[in-house]
Amino acid sequence: MQSIKKIPNGKEIVECEICLHNSKTRPMFKHAGKKIICIECMNALKFPRNFEEMEKEVTEYLDELRIKNNKYNCILGFSGGKDSVVALYLLVNKLRIRPLCVTIDNGYLAEEAILNCKNITKHFGVDWLVINKDFTKFFKETISKGESPCRICSSMNMHEIWQFARQTNINTIVTGHELPFGTTAIREMKKNIKMLRLLSVYQLTEEDRYEILKELPWKNPELGGYTTNCLVLAPALREFRKKHGFSFEFDRICAMIRYGLMDKEKAKSALKCPEFSDDVYEELKKRGLNLKELE
Numbered sequence: 001m002q003s004i005k006k007i008p009n010g011k012e013i014v015e016c017e018i019c020l021h022n023s024k025t026r027p028m029f030k031h032a033g034k035k036i037i038c039i040e041c042m043n044a045l046k047f048p049r050n051f052e053e054m055e056k057e058v059t060e061y062l063d064e065l066r067i068k069n070n071k072y073n074c075i076l077g078f079s080g081g082k083d084s085v086v087a088l089y090l091l092v093n094k095l096r097i098r099p100l101c102v103t104i105d106n107g108y109l110a111e112e113a114i115l116n117c118k119n120i121t122k123h124f125g126v127d128w129l130v131i132n133k134d135f136t137k138f139f140k141e142t143i144s145k146g147e148s149p150c151r152i153c154s155s156m157n158m159h160e161i162w163q164f165a166r167q168t169n170i171n172t173i174v175t176g177h178e179l180p181f182g183t184t185a186i187r188e189m190k191k192n193i194k195m196l197r198l199l200s201v202y203q204l205t206e207e208d209r210y211e212i213l214k215e216l217p218w219k220n221p222e223l224g225g226y227t228t229n230c231l232v233l234a235p236a237l238r239e240f241r242k243k244h245g246f247s248f249e250f251d252r253i254c255a256m257i258r259y260g261l262m263d264k265e266k267a268k269s270a271l272k273c274p275e276f277s278d279d280v281y282e283e284l285k286k287r288g289l290n291l292k293e294l295e
């Protein structure tokens with residue numbers, strides 16, 4: 001049994017040796033008498049992800065889907081961003097799965113992202129469908145309150161896709177998420193619909209993904225921050241930082257380091273306030289979201 005000791009919260013700030021958390025942001029522990037780590041990293045070590053097992057589970061699941069002779073094996077949540085494009089590449093080229101690509105256009109996808117959707121689906125010869133929604137009110141509310149819109153926006157998107165899955169009886173939704181649900185890539189949603197986070201199995205680094213994208217008719221829209229489709233993210237990060245002094249991406253980026261998907265140096269630069277042109281504010285205003293007015 002390895003010894004794990006909680007480090008009492010003192011005046012001195014202790015940093016996690018794995019991720020970027022410190023004793024101000026998370027409880028810290030001394031692991032096996034040497035490494036100082038935060039509670040999140042400790043849990044990750046306690047319940048390690050078995051990527052071989054996860055891949056086996058996903059492969060078996062997809063084998064079953066492929067046998068069913070449906071027109072579409074699954075829905076792919078498709079934003080035209082780098083991760084969903086890589087997920088489509090894997091589905092078609094590596095896994096021989098026939099997806100129906102579904103884009104939830106909440107009114108704030110970059111024009112270039114829509115163009116990427118169009119070019120990429122054409123390249124792979126797969127069907128693509130857009131569902132239009134308007135998240136203006138939601139973005140106004142969360143950003144003016146100094147909150148991060150991302151988590152809720154993403155679950156609202158997922159809800160739309162889930163509803164579409166129900167209506168069309170396509171019971172599997174694949175996404176380009178890179179972090180699994182705990183130790184599995186597949187989660188049961190309501191009404192017997194399953195969600196599969198495809199990229200959580202293949203552990204592709206940012207470089208691996210760009211290597212794949214290089215060969216495809218995909219252009220980086222350069223929107224600031226890590227996003228390659230959303231117009232709201234970079235301004236939302238900036239507004240949040242003004243109020244709170246840190247990035248709302250902090251926890252997610254710590255998880256990326258923890259699972260070896262990003263090194264610490266890259267993570268630190270990813271946490272800086274993103275650079276983007278003022279045209280983004282103009283574009284948002286044109287679409288109904290005037291962030292300058294919210295100040």
Ligand SMILES: [Zn+2]
Pocket residue numbers: 016017018019020021037038039040041042
């Ligand atoms: Zn940590």
